[in-house]
Every structure is written in C-alpha cells, then in structure tokens.
Amino acid sequence: MLLFAFAVPIFADTSDTVVVTATPAFISISVTPATYDIGGSGATLLPNTTYYANPGNETTAPSATVQASECAFTIDNTSTVDIDITVNFPHFTGGDAMQNSGGGYTVNGVSDFGVSGYVTGDTWTDDAFTFANSGSGVFIDALSAASIKFGWALLTQSDDWDSGTAMTSTVSIAAALDV
C-alpha cells in the first residue's frame, strides 16, 4: 500500500508537467573603448548642444550614410549565434545630474538630455535610434558573429549648468539571443 501511494506521482497526469527547454547557445560580446569622454577628452560641455560619438569631430553630425570612421565604438559579437543588442543610457549622476528625456537626440529640456544611436551604414538622421534610461528596444537586430561600429548623438540639457562639475552615466550594452 505504501509503495502504491508513492508510485502514483511517477505516472501522474502530464497536464501538470511544466516543460523547460533550453537553447544552449553561448552569448559573448566585447565593446571598445570602454572609457569615453563626451565631447572628447577633457572637453567642457556646453548646454543645449549636440555632441556626437564621432572621433575627432564631436560636434559634427555623421554623414548622410554613416561611415565607420564616424563611430566611436566597436561591438564584437563573439557569440555562437546571432544576437540582439540593446543600449540603455541612464540618467547622469553627480554635477547637474542630467536626466534622460527618453525622446532621443532632438528632445531635451530643463535638466533633461536626449540621446540616440547610429551604426555604420545607417541613414542619418532617419535611422537615429533612441537610447532610453532603461528598457530600450533592440538597437541592433540579429547581429551575426562579426564586428559593428556605432556612435551616438547626445543633446545636452537646455538650461545652463548649475554646478559646473563633472557628471557620469554608465551606458549598458546588452546582448541577448536573437529570436
């Protein structure tokens, strides 16, 4: 009787069975450079001004068709599968602590900045992609096992600085399996 009681779960109705299936891909990326100064090394930023992650030309917009040389960053996808890249650009801390407007590089305000990304080959400005404080959508879809360069355009807050001291934001580049 005891044996029967414990045998029952083994043959239980499978409608109560949770099915877990894993796709064993390996997800791996690197981004260079990791350190970056908006506006260029040692630059003092102006309010209500657009700065581009465009090496050596930080106040110059990329070409109508974005060139690799106009992109400050390189993502290497070393995964075994295609991946989606999402980029979150959080609010700054320290100094004037600019907040991300979430509206992209054309939308700033009092204490608010806006930022959008672009990749090599994009049509500027049509393909500008908004980087949000959190919960951004997919910036690069189905990136294969290769490198791609990207940059951003950042419009600083509309009002004058109060503190005049440095502020920082840590930009998150996330990789996930393309589905």
Add this chain to the structure above:
Amino acid sequence: MKKIIILLLAVGLLLSGCGQTSTTVEPLEPPPELYDKIWISPGKVEVGNFFPGARAEYPITIHNGNDEPTEFSIAFQVPGSTAEGYEPAPSAVEGWMIIEDPSPVLEAKETREVLIAVVMPEDAEAPAKWEFWIAVKDITQTGMVQTELACRWLVEMSD
C-alpha cells in the same frame, strides 16, 4: 525489509518532487576560442505549461574569461522588447525569482552553473505568454560603456 521500505520511501519522495518538471537540453561544448572570453549559456530558456503554484528552474552557466577572479551580478530584468507574441513579464515576477547566488565570484577561466528558478504563487496572475531576462554582468567593469549578457526566459502559461 525495513531498510528497503525506507529506501523506497526516499525514492518515492524524490520522484514525486521531480514529477512536475520536464527538462530538455541539447548538450553543446563551447568553442575553444571562447576560453578567454566572458560568456553565458544558454541563450534561451522556454517554459511551457506553466501555472500558478508551479516552479520552473534551469541553471545559467557563466564563464569568466578574465585572468583574475571576477565578481558578477545576476539579476532579473524586464526586457524593453520581447519575442513575437510575448509580453514583458509583470514587475511582480521579480519577487518570484530565486537566484542561487546573485553575486558569484569566479576564478580566472572558471565556468560555473548558477541555478535560476521562478516560482509562481498560487494566487498570482500572468499574461498567457511573457518574457523576462536573466542579465549577467561583470561588475569589475569601470568604464563609461559596460556590457552585460542576457538569457531570455520565454514563459507560456497552460490553458
């Protein structure tokens, strides 16, 4: 006889505890060129026939390609975009998560599994299909631009 009964009792308890989860995985070895990289696996975990009161679990594997011990963070994340047909997980799901070790320190070149489980309360509700991410980040990164790697969990509720 008494020992046999106790043994069968233990086996019965073990099997009854496992009876609510069926796990499928296709084994795969990481390519050698990833030895010096940080990687995670799997890329996606699909949970089917989930229901209030149920538990689903699967380990995430993390490899530390760095040459020194490295601390990682493992965290629940609501994705900004989801697979077609799925909704972002309700924020309450964060409270349903069990992460065996949310801040593991891996030795250089170490590969380690960390168990992830989601346990839905009996009285909870969720969309028919929902998605969350388990994000893994090397927290020794110091630059303005930092990377993280995410495993997608796609959950489909039973009818």
